[in-house]
Amino acid sequence: MTDDHQTGQKPWQNRLLGGFRRTSDRLSENLTGLFTKATLDSETLDEIEEALIASDLGPGTAARIRERLAGERFERGLDEAGVRQVVADEIARILAPVAEPLEIDAFPRPQVILVIGVNGSGKTTTIAKLARRFIEQDYGVMLVAGDTFRAAAIGQLKVWAERLGVPIISGKEGGDAASLVFEGVKQGVATGIDVLIVDTAGRLQNKAGLMDELGKIRRVLGRLNPEAPHDVVLVLDATTGQNAMSQIEVFKEVAGVTGLVMTKLDGTARGGILVAAAEKYGLPIHAIGVGEGMDDLRPFDPHEAAAAIAGA
Ligand SMILES: Nc1nc2c(ncn2[C@@H]2O[C@H](COP(=O)(O)OP(=O)(O)OP(=O)(O)O)[C@@H](O)[C@H]2O)c(=O)[nH]1
Numbered sequence: 001m002t003d004d005h006q007t008g009q010k011p012w013q014n015r016l017l018g019g020f021r022r023t024s025d026r027l028s029e030n031l032t033g034l035f036t037k038a039t040l041d042s043e044t045l046d047e048i049e050e051a052l053i054a055s056d057l058g059p060g061t062a063a064r065i066r067e068r069l070a071g072e073r074f075e076r077g078l079d080e081a082g083v084r085q086v087v088a089d090e091i092a093r094i095l096a097p098v099a100e101p102l103e104i105d106a107f108p109r110p111q112v113i114l115v116i117g118v119n120g121s122g123k124t125t126t127i128a129k130l131a132r133r134f135i136e137q138d139y140g141v142m143l144v145a146g147d148t149f150r151a152a153a154i155g156q157l158k159v160w161a162e163r164l165g166v167p168i169i170s171g172k173e174g175g176d177a178a179s180l181v182f183e184g185v186k187q188g189v190a191t192g193i194d195v196l197i198v199d200t201a202g203r204l205q206n207k208a209g210l211m212d213e214l215g216k217i218r219r220v221l222g223r224l225n226p227e228a229p230h231d232v233v234l235v236l237d238a239t240t241g242q243n244a245m246s247q248i249e250v251f252k253e254v255a256g257v258t259g260l261v262m263t264k265l266d267g268t269a270r271g272g273i274l275v276a277a278a279e280k281y282g283l284p285i286h287a288i289g290v291g292e293g294m295d296d297l298r299p300f301d302p303h304e305a306a307a308a309i310a311g312a
Pocket residue numbers: 117118119120121122123124125126153156202263264265266267288289290291292296
């Protein structure tokens with residue numbers, strides 16, 4: 001990996017900060033013009049609170065930051081840097097407890113990770129990235145092409161499996177996902193696999209169908225190992241902003257989410273939604289996606305994210 005000559009930062013850091021920087025640009029834009037007064041009167045505090053809400057941070061966080069700013073005595077008078085620091089501190093306080101990498105610690109093996117999310121969220125790519133990470137950690141990985149609704153999804157996962165050099169269990173379009181998962185666990189046990197990563201269908205528009213399907217996968221898994229699935233990872237596209245919140249709501253209900261991966265933080269991202277999600281749901285954030293390649297999955301660093309979001 002080469003350094004970027006202009007910034008001295010590695011490309012992925014640029015991509016990450018690029019995404020978050022857009023968020024802070026929004027925040028920055030929204031905050032512009034609010035620092036004309038010498039003190040923070042309640043009108044200015046209201047405006048800052050609105051700016052924070054408009055930046056996707058969520059109303060609870062915005063209200064808390066407002067409260068902290070109201071109680072703050074700025075040493076050198078009211079300045080933008082001081083406000084941003086307070087914002088960054090508050091965001092870091094919310095994000096720190098949810099930063100939690102996905103660990104492989106299930107016994108007996110394999111650890112079964114169901115990956116869920118709407119089509120296009122980056123689910124398949126995230127599976128490849130997770131697999132890559134686990135392979136690097138010397139775990140034996142197997143994939144299951146459980147999104148049987150679209151031939152393209154099966155084909156895409158097969159391509160990733162080949163590139164990664166890992167076995168994959170797949171069937172025909174329209175096939176039964178639960179029986180593929182069953183086969184995956186059986187083969188995983190027989191061949192000493194550590195991690196079974198299962199792709200699933202993401203038809204959010206058909207909630208009952210989705211619930212049936214995920215429920216069936218759960219039942220089949222439970223019969224083989226009552227602890228499985230060990231993880232149910234929801235993949236969210238950060239560029240969808242507030243929409244990500246309703247996806248968490250629905251998938252929590254139909255699938256029992258245990259953690260999140262937020263993708264596309266390198267794109268036209270709105271990282272503020274991470275804060276809103278952390279505040280409202282407190283679900284672990286396992287990693288973030290910062291590009292389309294296998295190596296573009298990064299551990300979630302709450303302090304780096306907070307500083308970038310607040311532009312501090
Ligand atoms: N820029 C960027 N693109 C990403 C990231 N993750 C995924 N993508 C792209 O987003 C698109 C959708 O990703 P997929 O992995 O195919 O998403 P999916 O949720 O499996 O969607 P379906 O295949 O439609 O079910 C692809 O073009 C990916 O290359 C990311 O972190 N950053």
